[in-house]
Amino acid sequence: MAGIIDTIKLGGTLVLALPAAIAGLELVMSGQTNYGVALIALAIGLVVVQHWLTLPSDIPELLAKRVVGTVTKESEPDREDDRP
Incomplete structure (x- = not known):
């Protein structure tokens, strides 16, 4: 899903x-x-280049998305059905 900035x-x-x-x-x-x-x-080239080209100003945003994705990963739920 695209963010508000991408939109x-x-x-x-x-x-x-x-x-x-x-x-x-x-x-x-x-x-x-x-x-x-x-x-x-x-016109098609403008849209394609904007979508696929990574500018130096986009690198901090990409790094922030990667860090947030790493920090907010869900852990596996405890399995209570294996307990006697």
Whole structure:
């Protein structure tokens, strides 16, 4: 499940990618296929790069997630059915 920060980052990327994709679709519909496909590819590339690229500013967040995941692991419950 994505956190609130990831959702905000995706929203910011979509603010830039959606107008390019819409303009690309309009260009494809009007017959200028090369420019339209280029804009659509740019929009898809923006979203993919934002999702997969790790920036140096993201490293502390990744480390914090890993530490929290290690600290909050659930221990196995006591098995009371083995006792006489």
